[in-house]
Amino acid sequence: MSEHWFWWTLTAACVGWYSTVTVYVAIRGATDIRRMLRRLSG
Amino acid sequence: MGHFSWIDGGIVGLYIVATMAAGLAVRKYVGKVEHFLLAGREMNLYLGIASLAATEFGVVTCMYTAQSGFLNGFAGATPGVLAALAMFFVGLTGFCVKPLRDAGVMTIPELFELRLGARVRWLSGVVIVLGGLLNMGVFLRTGGDFLVAVCGFDARYLEITMTALLVFVAIYTVLGGMLSVLVTDFLQFIVLSVGLLAVTVLILVNVGWGRLTETVQTHYGPGGFNPFIHPKMGWEYVVANGMLSLAMVLTWQTTIQRLLAAKDTQTGRRVYTRTSFFFLCRWLIPAVWGIAALAVLTPEQIGDNTLLAMPKLLSQIVPVGLMGILVAAMLAADMSTDSSYMLTWSSVIYNDILAPFRKGAWSERRGLLVSRTIVALIGVFLLLYGLWYPLRGSLWDYLTVTANIYLSSMSVLLVACCYWKRANSWGAAGAIIAGAVVPIAFLVMEQLPATRHFAKDIIGPHRSNIATYLCAAAAMVAGSLLKPRRPAPKGAES
Numbered sequence: 001m002s003e004h005w006f007w008w009t010l011t012a013a014c015v016g017w018y019s020t021v022t023v024y025v026a027i028r029g030a031t032d033i034r035r036m037l038r039r040l041s042g
Numbered sequence: 043m044g045h046f047s048w049i050d051g052g053i054v055g056l057y058i059v060a061t062m063a064a065g066l067a068v069r070k071y072v073g074k075v076e077h078f079l080l081a082g083r084e085m086n087l088y089l090g091i092a093s094l095a096a097t098e099f100g101v102v103t104c105m106y107t108a109q110s111g112f113l114n115g116f117a118g119a120t121p122g123v124l125a126a127l128a129m130f131f132v133g134l135t136g137f138c139v140k141p142l143r144d145a146g147v148m149t150i151p152e153l154f155e156l157r158l159g160a161r162v163r164w165l166s167g168v169v170i171v172l173g174g175l176l177n178m179g180v181f182l183r184t185g186g187d188f189l190v191a192v193c194g195f196d197a198r199y200l201e202i203t204m205t206a207l208l209v210f211v212a213i214y215t216v217l218g219g220m221l222s223v224l225v226t227d228f229l230q231f232i233v234l235s236v237g238l239l240a241v242t243v244l245i246l247v248n249v250g251w252g253r254l255t256e257t258v259q260t261h262y263g264p265g266g267f268n269p270f271i272h273p274k275m276g277w278e279y280v281v282a283n284g285m286l287s288l289a290m291v292l293t294w295q296t297t298i299q300r301l302l303a304a305k306d307t308q309t310g311r312r313v314y315t316r317t318s319f320f321f322l323c324r325w326l327i328p329a330v331w332g333i334a335a336l337a338v339l340t341p342e343q344i345g346d347n348t349l350l351a352m353p354k355l356l357s358q359i360v361p362v363g364l365m366g367i368l369v370a371a372m373l374a375a376d377m378s379t380d381s382s383y384m385l386t387w388s389s390v391i392y393n394d395i396l397a398p399f400r401k402g403a404w405s406e407r408r409g410l411l412v413s414r415t416i417v418a419l420i421g422v423f424l425l426l427y428g429l430w431y432p433l434r435g436s437l438w439d440y441l442t443v444t445a446n447i448y449l450s451s452m453s454v455l456l457v458a459c460c461y462w463k464r465a466n467s468w469g470a471a472g473a474i475i476a477g478a479v480v481p482i483a484f485l486v487m488e489q490l491p492a493t494r495h496f497a498k499d500i501i502g503p504h505r506s507n508i509a510t511y512l513c514a515a516a517a518m519v520a521g522s523l524l525k526p527r528r529p530a531p532k533g534a535e536s
């Protein structure tokens with residue numbers, strides 16, 4: 001039964017972590033792109 | 043449900059137009075070969091996370107991980123747990139990746155030349171490209187099969203649809219190189235993530251967690267939750283996949299390309315640690331989809347090909363609107379993987395295989411022209427091989443066999459190159475030969491009637507994979523110790 005909880009915890013962690021990271025990367029990644037292109041054009 | 047409506051078509055069309063526009067917009071920043079192959083080493087942390095995640099999740103990934111969940115239950119996601127642990131360990135400790143990035147090389151074989159000689163660099167390049175191209179050869183067909191199964195597209199238009207998709211990818215990759223790949227990867231990561239999460243929530247709400255665990259318990263018993271007691275897995279499966287995961291993290295060139303494109307070593311290592319959990323997500327989320335297919339579909343609906351069980355489930359439960367997001371997400375997964383893989387193998391061909399033929403420095407203009415031509419030729423290969431090669435058996439088995447052509451020997455070479463002073467060209471040649479001979483011998487034994495039982499039932503693929511790594515390491519040690527030591531002139535081959 002403990003294995004059921006192990007996989008339930010991992011699945012919940014995946015959905016939660018992935019949702020958070022998607023929002024965070026969407027915001028910070030756009031800044032990274034602007035900075036990269038600015039440096040390459042300089 | 044299961045119909046691809048004009049609303050869905052609009053969503054997919056919008057995604058393709060946005061991707062093409064973004065990919066083409068950055069081509070003007072490509073002035074040098076280093077810009078084309080490594081984005082001028084200006085990639086920062088969050089762009090690196092998006093790019094690595096998008097690159098290493100293709101439709102092909104979704105298909106084989108879902109098939110693994112369908113065939114093995116939750117235990118089928120074990121390689122994802124191992125890959126996440128390997129990624130985190132390497133990023134945290136800098137094992138091999140720190141000396142690799144510090145060396146300032148463009149590819150792994152280029153590092154080998156510094157310690158093991160020019161011949162080892164060339165041979166490693168050939169082995170890496172051979173394994174990589176065969177590995178990505180099935181991507182196009184698998185992506186097409188997914189679209190046909192999910193949307194009910196007419197299979198007669200499969201070739202033309204996938205060809206058009208590949209042409210779109212090739213155009214922005216040929217013109218913008220790594221810059222276009224990074225920018226489109228970023229967009230594709232967002233689209234891909236929204237689609238994956240939305241469908242996962244839909245499945246968990248519609249099917250329910252209790253029904254998923256009950257299905258696994260009914261079909262696979264306790265082994266469906268624990269790989270160590272699964273009848274087809276056991277400790278050999280876990281050890282073999284652990285070795286494969288570590289080798290993949292260290293030497294899979296499409297992953298390493300993000301490390302080498304990072305603005306410094308610390309950023310590259312942080313991309314590894316911060317993306318490590320995604321390597322669990324990319325296995326477990328589709329595995330849950332595969333288990334849901336096992337729970338919902340009847341054997342008649344599934345048919346003979348378990349690879350298509352998950353897409354058939356999605357065609358039944360995904361509503362209009364979300365279907366468009368799902369198809370856009372899967373196109374994003376496919377396009378980001380194809381573009382990165384085309385660019386990566388072309389970088390090894392340009393940087394390492396063509397190195398002996400580049401007598402005298404090439405101008406940046408000529409280097410860019412050659413690099414772009416190689417990317418285009420890889421696109422043509424992908425089209426011909428992908429639509430011609432008929433895949434039989436487990437997709438994951440095909441991918442591991444083709445990847446193991448080089449993962450075992452290249453990972454041994456990299457570790458020895460970074461941490462063993464006695465490593466030399468004899469040991470490297472021995473490791474490359476052993477890394478190829480062992481899996482090929484196993485495949486031949488599987489085919490011969492006299493040895494088939496011994497190969498399949500007594501040795502098995504997992505022990506064969508473990509033996510491949512051990513033999514490659516033993517050959518590296520033996521070959522290096524056998525080579526007579528002599529004081530070499532500075533800069534000569536060791």
